[in-house]
Amino acid sequence: MNSMDSTKGKIGLKELVAIIILNVGTKVADNTPTIFYEAFGTAAWIGILIIGLISLIPILLITKLITLYQDKNLIDIILHLFGKHIGFVLLFTLCILQIFTNINNTSIYTDIIGTMYFSKTPTVVIYLLLLGVAAYGAKKGIEYIGSSAWVMLFWICLSLLVILSVVFVQGEFNQIFPILGTGGLELVKGSYQNSSILMDFLYLALIASNVKSATIYKKGIWIGFVIILLAFVLSLIGYVMLFDYYGVRMFDYPYHETIRYIEIGFLNNVELLFFPFWLISSFIRFAFYLYLGALLFGAVFKIKQFEYVVPALAVFTILAGLIPESSVFSMNDFRVIFLNLITPIFLLFPCLLWITAKLKGDFKNE
Amino acid sequence: MEDLTTLKNKAIDSNLEDTIEILKKFYSVPLNQDIVIRNFSISGLDKKATVIYINSITDSEKIEEHIIRPLLTNNSTEKKLENISPAQLLNTHENFSNILQDINNGNTALLIDGEPKAYIFSSSKFQGRSVEKPLNEVVVNGPKEAFNENVIDNISLLRKKIRNENLIFESITISKNSNNVLYIVYMKDLADEKLLQNIKDRINSLDINSIQNLSLLEQYIEDKVKSIFPTILSTERPDRATSFLEDGYIVLLMDNSPDSLVLPATFWSFFHNSEDHYLRFIFGNFIRLLRLLALLITLFISALYIAITNYHVEMVPTDLLLAISATREVVPFPTIIEILMMEIAFELIREGGLRVPNPIGPTIGIVGALILGQAAVEANIVSPLVVIIVALSGLCSFAIGDMKLNFSVRLSRFLFIASAAIFGFYGMTAVLTIGIFYLVSFYSFGVPYLAPMTPKYISSKDTFFRKILKTEQYRPGYLKPKDIVKKKESQ
Known part of the structure; x- marks a missing residue:
């Protein structure tokens, strides 16, 4: 009878996997593929596999830590390992990074909606609606973000599957050659630089204590990881098959060009059949991002009911995200630089945590 | 004269005359016509007695046969009261409030001179209809009894x-x-x-x-x-x-x-219908599928039409687009006005049809549909396509059997129409996402609204579609029933 009360506010395996897929998986449908094609050429799909391989280490270390400290999330672990002061600095850095990522991503998504679908609508309005819905979800809390993600997951995956199967039928298989793209060494170098694409797996540890158990968390992470890599590989092959190497590099948003390009039966323009599903996953994704931002902010500034930070954070994100419009550099370029910059953090931070835990002797209790 | 409310909590007097007087006051006799106070004397015991009841909610024959006559024809001097009268003795009460409540419930009070209490006999008979067929939840297969007012x-x-x-x-x-x-x-x-x-x-x-x-x-x-x-x-x-x-x-x-x-x-209990389970697995799920389709059409079709014609014209195949614009050419209103006019007209016809006296009921529908639709098209107020769309959304809404869910869907439809008019697909998706966030965080007596879909509970997984009856082994876990298994898997 107590089982329900103790799981109140917690998410199960289904919800966790749904969150992971929507939050990381949505990246196949923004400008991430373009970054890959620029770095790896036709070998983009091998690139993501190498990134996956590189990321294995940090993800493995984090899940190890989570299973070690049952019922603790990344914030608790950082505070536990580094104490108040260094912990504060680390959390503050994470918080800034997370909020920056969010500003960067939301402004890119606003740009996608603005340039691809609603070219006459003012950016502010698009931005407001995007973050308004996301903030509504974020304020509800993680269990409802998870539930919503799960409710829609099937339909979103179905829409991606339909697109992929059409792409594989209509595309040219030969266009995936040369299979190694920019070449062996470049591949490894580029993969290393861009591995922060999976940085979300570090952030996911922030909600570890909201998952029913550490075992479920571990399971969810790996299921999500495999599905995401699969989605990335298939989409990255698909886009190249459809547009060829040169073509696909010209686009900022290959997914949206794809759904514009493909035809299904008598329907020549099908992009709007798929647009809503992409939108829903974006809404849920940013709801999760805002939630994480508020969670970190709350941890840094000791705000217990951090959900109340969400609206302010959303407004700040909109204001900050709108600035670059008039500025010389675009958010897309910024994202590439940013990704390269934070890669060492993603790769080294978990190692640092793990080593500290080891030195502290916490693993002995296992 | 004592206040009636204070009297109410008092015990009755052993003097019969006084008690009767007070009861008369309570019931405003002779203003109240259906209060019966009958005085007689119990032969054998040789005592004065009075029965009091409300004859519009009691079985007078029963009182006559089983309460009064045995008392009148009694010869024994020792028999106890409950043994004289064959009617069911419910209770004995000493104070007025209890006596009044029982009389109000259609029972009969017997007062005997010298005894400071009232004997209450069961005699209620309220008027009402008999068990009839269900009017709102009609099924083809399955029992056809419905609850009534009794x-x-x-x-x-x-x-x-x-x-x-x-x-x-x-x-x-x-x-x-x-x-x-x-x-x-x-x-x-x-x-x-x-x-x-x-x-x-x-x-x-x-x-x-x-x-x-x-x-x-x-x-x-x-x-x-x-x-x-x-x-x-x-x-x-x-x-x-x-x-x-x-x-x-x-x-x-x-x-x-x-x-x-x-x-x-839960959401599902509104979505389901008893016939889903009375029909065989495939047939039951087929009507579930139809209902889901009807739900989606009711919610989205008008909004889709507005979004597509206003924002996403390129979606429509060229031939169809030309056909639409040809019919729209003569219509002076924007699509949103067109759709709203027809949607509201449909809702009005529906409401009017419901309230209209029975004999002219069917005609209203025909008048509404034929005259209004046809005339509106001919008068170039709406385009024919809009009539089709609104009629479809209206008809489909009838497939959602539960009246409450029906209202929810019909009302949310207007939200989608408004959002589609302002923002096209973007707005519709935004409203849909907010709706999902809302539904997953909605509770009924502590039970999540979309359980067991999310969050997960042990259950028979009866959500959009049902499973084979044999495999529906569990009671819904979100209710925390004392016994979760309702059937063992049969071999």
């Missing part, structure tokens, strides 16, 4: 289906003046105590003079009064109420209510 009949209908001593009908008086009685029905060996206590607490916290029926009670105890979605299910089918009881739900019954309330309710 709670005893309703209880009997439930007892007929569950012959088990664990089926409890707990009665609570929920209003002060009218003394309305509510029956809380549950299976003692299944229903969760906490849930039961939660419901009882909510009911006991009410301090109201009168609650006539369940439809009114519902609004006092539901979770979110201002929500567009209902949290308590009403059903007029005893078979449906029974299957809920057997799953560990709690059912409320009341006099004057031709239905029952089932709580807690």
